[in-house]
Amino acid sequence: MENEGWFDPWCLLQGLRRKVQSMGVLFCQGEVTRFISSSSHMKTTSGKEVTLKRIYEVHVKMDHSMEYQPVECALVINAAGAWSGQVAELAGIGKGPPGTLQGTRLPVEPRKRYVYLWHCPQGPGLEAPLVTDMSGAYFRREGLGNNYLGGLSPIEEEEPNPGNLEVDYDFFQDKVWPPLAQRVPAFETLKVRSAWAGYYDYNTFDQNGVVGPHPLVVNMYFAAGFSGHGLQQAPGVGRAVAEMVLEGHFQTIDLSPFLFSRFYLGEKIQEHIII
Ligand SMILES: Cc1cc2nc3c(=O)[nH]c(=O)nc-3n(C[C@H](O)[C@H](O)[C@H](O)COP(=O)(O)OP(=O)(O)OC[C@H]3O[C@@H](n4cnc5c(N)ncnc54)[C@H](O)[C@@H]3O)c2cc1C
Known part of the structure; x- marks a missing residue:
């Protein structure tokens, strides 16, 4: 539990933004x-x-x-x-x-990526560090209420259409869940609560x-x-x-x-x- 962790991207952005504004930068x-x-x-x-x-x-x-x-x-x-x-x-x-x-x-082009949030009372809780599995699937704890978030990048041949930000829940079912459940057997019982999509700035x-x-x-x-x-x-x-x-x-x-x-x-x- 050293030299790893996570932060809230929006907070980091706002922190940097406020600092430079205080130094005279105009937006x-x-x-x-x-x-x-x-x-x-x-x-x-x-x-x-x-x-x-x-x-x-x-x-x-x-x-x-x-x-x-x-x-x-x-x-x-x-x-x-x-x-x-x-x-x-x-x-x-x-x-x-x-x-x-x-x-x-x-x-550099937009590539659509999904992040899923799931609930799992049997999950590892505070014991869970930020994990990236060899399959590419990753997850981390989200707060203290037995919630986790994670995802996986699709293979090149399965790149979703970047024209909209709709979430593909089947992708979680078919590609993300199996490696997650293999890594953490308790995740067999997880329930997806929400999800969102964003764009990778893909080179x-x-x-x-x-x-x-x-x-x-x-x-x-x-x-x-x-x-x-x-x-x-x-x-x-x-x-x-x-x-x-x-x-x-x-x-x-x-x-x-x-x-x-x-x-x-x-x-x-x-x-x-x-x-
Ligand atoms: C689902 C997801 C998960 C991620 N997870 C991680 C992670 O775990 N760790 C990590 O390090 N990174 C992660 N990233 C990547 C990270 O978010 C990006 O690499 C980072 O935000 C890039 O920052 P940026 O300032 O270069 O671009 P952005 O944050 O995309 O900012 C670009 C800005 O340019 C603006 N813009 C675009 N075109 C124009 C125009 N013509 N005129 C004016 N403005 C314009 C946009 O509106 C936007 O505000 C993730 C990204 C996604 C989508």
Whole structure:
């Protein structure tokens, strides 16, 4: 019962949000719909011509309005979670000839995942740590009322349609419950009480985050693609991106293996433990 545990993601987010607000950060809620950028041309040492882009204005569609707000900017941090691939596309990323840096996409897309909450008076109670079974099924205790929550990622061939957030209860019955009951026989008697679905910010290339600047859209920085393990990495990534922006390089933690260029170079930092 050491060096493991869990926290409430919403509380962590609100804690960080309130802290930065107290330090003067202003929040503005809306949807980024367009980037306006300037271009410059450069020749590489091998004589290749490359086009560099710099975003200087972002169009933000305000909630409950058809109008957009033009926002001038010095830099953009693309931290749009499961939608960061789409936001990168708005900046022209991935829209060049295939096999070129310009044509290399940010390979992040939404993948639907379920979390189930069940009740089981015979369960392990306080004895239960956060458990990830070899099958990939995971669970933890939820409060003190004999409740537990957990889930399992589907195999690639059984990916659910990400077009809606409906919960598939048969998935629990057929895929999640059997390994859970094998690991904890008392779970044979569990009763599912509720469930919800959310989107993993899934990086199809190597299931790991993307951190740092884009090589061609020079003032777009990424903090995206954490593939379902982004919460635990968020404080470190925040620090790394801040250092990159302020100092021009990583300082406290070297996250250079997670740069965008790995997609073009084919250098995977494969994440094997995705739950
Ligand atoms: C069911 C489930 C269980 C998970 N469990 C864990 C876990 O146990 N441990 C763990 O570490 N992680 C877990 N995660 C993953 C974790 O939630 C994510 O990796 C993390 O939230 C990513 O944070 P983020 O800030 O990058 O993106 P998000 O939290 O997704 O934030 C992205 C934000 O960008 C906004 N946005 C998108 N497009 C635009 C646009 N065009 N304009 C303006 N804003 C836009 C979105 O509205 C959203 O507010 C889980 C995820 C799910 C779905």
